[in-house]
Amino acid sequence: MDGLAPLAELLARKRPKAWELYLWQELRVQCFWTGTELSRLSARKRVASSLRDDRSLVSVDGCGAEQLARLLGVKVRAIPPWSWDGELALPQPHALAPQLPPQPLRLALTASRAAVVRADGVFATRRPVTVDAVNDVGETFSWVWGQDPPNLQPAAGGAVPPPWGRWRALLHPQATAVLCHELFGHPLEADSFFSGQSPWTGRMGTRITSVPLHVVDDPTLALPGGFWRDDEGETARPKSLVTAGVLTGVLADRSYGTLLTAEPGNARRASPHDPPTPRLSNLIAWVEGGEQEPPLSEARVEIVRVRSGLFVPATMALLLAVSESYTLWHGRRKQSLAPFFLKLPLDTSGPRILSGGSYPVTVAEPGWCGKKQQFLPVGAAASWLLLDRVEAA
Amino acid sequence: MKGYDLDLQAAVRAATQTVAQKADAFEVFCRRAENMQLTAERSGFLLRRETAELGVACRVQTGRLVGFGRASGSASEAGREAARLALAQVSPGHELLPASYQLGAVPVPPRPKPKSRDVEELFAELTRDEAKKAVTVTSVFAETLFFRSEGFSARFQNHLLLVEWQQELLFGVAVAFRRAGCQVQDIAAPSALRILQGIPRPDNLRCERGLRRVLLSPDVAAPLLVLLARRPASGKAPLSPAWDLWDMRQGEEAFLPMACDGEGYPARNLPILVSHPQGCSSGNEQRPDTGTSKGAVRVPWDAPPAPNPVHLWQRSPMPFPPLETSDFEGLVALAPVSEVVLEGGGRFRLLTLAAEVQKGRAVAQGVVVLSGSLSRLPHALVATHGRHEHVALGCIVSTPWLLLKNLEVS
Structure with a gap:
């Protein structure tokens, strides 16, 4: 990243003051896996930069001297020569072939890097190379290059409607990950938390579930949402959102970090054309002291796969779009259920979690998370959860 | 810049x-x-x-x-x-x-x-x-x-x-409205908001699970029209006579007119669901055999050419008066609260804010789930109401209110 230090000096002298200059590169290779071979290869390289202050964001495609001069309002010759550390490169997608199942998939490999130039220094960051897969029913999966691919089979939905009334449901790790993403991840992002859209506003430091549930956002893990510096140049660090059932943390960027005691380090953006906002990265959830094996005999319905989730403040309920589930009879699968919405009501003490596992398992869905039309890769690891008094919506 | x-x-x-x-x-x-x-x-x-x-x-x-x-x-x-x-x-x-x-x-x-x-x-x-x-x-x-x-x-x-x-x-239900236009005059306030005016505390809506006629506001109709435009052509299925849905790429009505499509074929308006009860055709669905070869566009610029809609326009062959001045009574879906969830077999589910309307005014409101089969929507349109509103959803959808029958409400 030679030569960017003089840019920090230029930025420090700029009037009106700017918060940061952001430089970004992304390389993506896409292809189609027929079940036996790769075809339809294509590649995309995006390069862009932006300048942000307290009232504006100006962005432009390209990171050349011409673009940077335009952003900083100086002559082109005032921009020092600089270059990235080497070429941004991706591994050959053909290396994935031996690990892929005999079913059609759309695949993408993505690598990206960024440099945040601030008046107090230059901070470079690089994301892990991620692999994204979409199966033929549109389910998405993400994992880090070099790790084993997850189960990419479509969810096995049945035809039987879910039971009436309220019942106990046992959530597999993938379903728990989506639940925690929607119930603790987004609502504890500072912009949601302080806008009044979060069920947890005003409840920081209080117990929200009777079991010792832990939820941690950890961008330093080798999962698809990982990074070492956030998109404002702040050092990434694990942040406990829920500690032993008590709300303890909020995901913040620098602007929210100055307003409250929360530490910044969670600012993310899809590209320089979007402003950074507080976003979750890799969410890890488990219950302290829980069993490894799920208590199937205590549940009426086993929720294996969930496609998406939505928190509805008006009804104080979380809705999960269940794609694979089974009724249980003495712990054994009885019937395969048709897709349905699972409704999890929140009472004044939070979600009705009866118990959970203490060993989080890495899961690859949903892989990408959208908010305000910015889509970002996210990672997750979760254990099973036993929920009480849920129902089909 | x-x-x-x-x-x-x-x-x-x-x-x-x-x-x-x-x-x-x-x-x-x-x-x-x-x-x-x-x-x-x-x-x-x-x-x-x-x-x-x-x-x-x-x-x-x-x-x-x-x-x-x-x-x-x-x-x-x-x-x-x-x-x-x-x-x-x-x-x-x-x-x-x-x-x-x-x-x-x-x-x-x-x-x-x-x-x-x-x-x-x-x-x-x-x-x-x-x-x-x-x-x-x-x-x-x-x-x-x-x-x-x-x-x-x-x-x-x-x-x-x-x-x-x-x-x-509704308390705790923030609805996102998105509008598009070529000029400022094209951007109008959602007419759904007028239905709720003047009713300080409507009763909570209680809906029995079942099939109902539902009047969809442009904001609720728009994502369903996009799904209809994206589904594969289904041949010669009979159509409700009120359908006149086009993908506009040329002419005065098109907000995003183009010289050629994403592959270089000359641009033309594409019929999506068009019924001609009084014309030479027999009231059957008309759908061009586009595949990916004609009418494919690049949304965004870096995507490969694909048959995505650009500007859907449901014409009003038999326009009805605006809802608030009509004597319509029944269930009205005012605004979507969630994205449409599309399940296997072409079934859709959509959470919407809905109201029970009497004489153009809401008497009860709440959140309901609308669901149904995409393949049945072409037969379900009964009539259109009111003027066009231009909804932005990745593509543009210009539609009046749509009265649909046999929608599942729960």
Whole structure:
């Protein structure tokens, strides 16, 4: 990243003051896996930069001297020569072939890097190379290059409607990950938390579930949402959102970090054309002291796969779009259920979690998370959860 | 954002020099966009965004193999990089480039650009309404250049205004409204809001699970129309006579007129669901056999050509009066609360804010789940109500209120 230090000096002298200059590169290779071979290869390289202050964001495609001069309002010759550390490169997608199942998939490999130039220094960051897969029913999966691919089979939905009334449901790790993403991840992002859209506003430091549930956002893990510096140049660090059932943390960027005691380090953006906002990265959830094996005999319905989730403040309920589930009879699968919405009501003490596992398992869905039309890769690891008094919506 | 390399011809020259004699044929698709966006966050924070984007997509063909590369940056750099990536990715399975004799363009008359002052006044007017939160107004200018190695080229420009905001219509239910227009006058307040006016505390809506006639506001109808436009053509199924749904790409009504599609075929308006009870056809569904070869567009610039809708327009062959002045009584879906969830077998589910209406006024409201089978919607349209509203959803949907029968409500 030679030569960017003089840019920090230029930025420090700029009037009106700017918060940061952001430089970004992304390389993506896409292809189609027929079940036996790769075809339809294509590649995309995006390069862009932006300048942000307290009232504006100006962005432009390209990171050349011409673009940077335009952003900083100086002559082109005032921009020092600089270059990235080497070429941004991706591994050959053909290396994935031996690990892929005999079913059609759309695949993408993505690598990206960024440099945040601030008046107090230059901070470079690089994301892990991620692999994204979409199966033929549109389910998405993400994992880090070099790790084993997850189960990419479509969810096995049945035809039987879910039971009436309220019942106990046992959530597999993938379903728990989506639940925690929607119930603790987004609502504890500072912009949601302080806008009044979060069920947890005003409840920081209080117990929200009777079991010792832990939820941690950890961008330093080798999962698809990982990074070492956030998109404002702040050092990434694990942040406990829920500690032993008590709300303890909020995901913040620098602007929210100055307003409250929360530490910044969670600012993310899809590209320089979007402003950074507080976003979750890799969410890890488990219950302290829980069993490894799920208590199937205590549940009426086993929720294996969930496609998406939505928190509805008006009804104080979380809705999960269940794609694979089974009724249980003495712990054994009885019937395969048709897709349905699972409704999890929140009472004044939070979600009705009866118990959970203490060993989080890495899961690859949903892989990408959208908010305000910015889509970002996210990672997750979760254990099973036993929920009480849920129902089909 | 003036003063640097935005010359699309430079991108074509750079791509041409890079491909040189290394392919039988190639195409270069360039798009530059300049956006100005004003945003008011819920906290009252105001952000002004100016964006200058330039992207180049290049397809090269060698025998039956095709390579596809895309790059953004300055024009010449992006043109060179897109061509280099395309040559490096030549592989089987891609659609072949159209034969050169099939290429063509239609004229796109220039339209006046919305004035910055008008855009700022619109933003100021919207933010004065305290009920509207997170207001965003975006003025978009885009220029597209399509070039084929055989010598064909087409160039056209578009302007568009996009407006979005959130509004709490029921305690804890913030609904996102998104509108599009060529000019400020095209942006009108959602008529669904008028249904709720003057009723301080409607009773909570209680809906028994079952099949019902439901009147859908433009905001609820729009995502369903997009799903209908994206589903595969289903042949000669009988259609409700009220359908007159087109994808507008030419003419005065089209907000985003184009000279040619994403592959270089001349642009034309595409019928999506069109019934002609009084015409020569027999009231059957008319759907062009587009596949991916004709009418395919690139949304966004770096996507491969695909048959996506651009501007859906449901005409009103038998217009009914606006709902608030009509004697309509029944269930009205006012605004979507969630995205549409599409399940296997073509079933959709949508959470909406709904109201029971008597004499054009809401007497009860609440959140309901609307669901049904996509394949049954073509038979379910009973009538249309009111004027068109222009909803932005990735594409533009211009539709009046739609009265549908046999929707599942729970």
